[in-house]
Amino acid sequence: MTAAIANDCIEHADDPFACADMLIAYSPVIGEYGLIVHDGGASTVTIRHCPWCGAKLAESQRERWFDELEALGFDDPLSQDIPQEYRSAAWRSKKEA
Structure with missing residues (x-):
């Protein structure tokens, strides 16, 4: 998941929600992962398991x-x-x- 949340996009370095290549967001404040909803805002859909391997993610706080x-x-x-x-x-x- 670390690689999935890394924003390597030069064009959208300051806003991962603006980059169509970014799929996963992570909130370190609450320890929560989410799938980015690319609708022009900063919405996510919370996920509890890794979408690639199925491993359970840490519990949201x-x-x-x-x-x-x-x-x-x-x-x-x-x-x-x-x-x-x-x-x-x-x-x-x-x-x-």
Whole structure:
């Protein structure tokens, strides 16, 4: 999967969603893989298994991310100014340690 999420496209280096050759997106914040929907936006369809070999992918941390932010008082974290650690995978490392 590492090779599938690597964006080697010079023309679309800053936006993998604009490149028709990019098929898989990965969100390090929530540890989630998705198939890119090439509709002009940044939509994905979440996947739980590798589309090439069928191996189970790591469990998404989406629900945990929302739950932890809700516990901190953020009811709409996508539009609120959330703590910096929750903008990267840092929150997962800290909590899993």
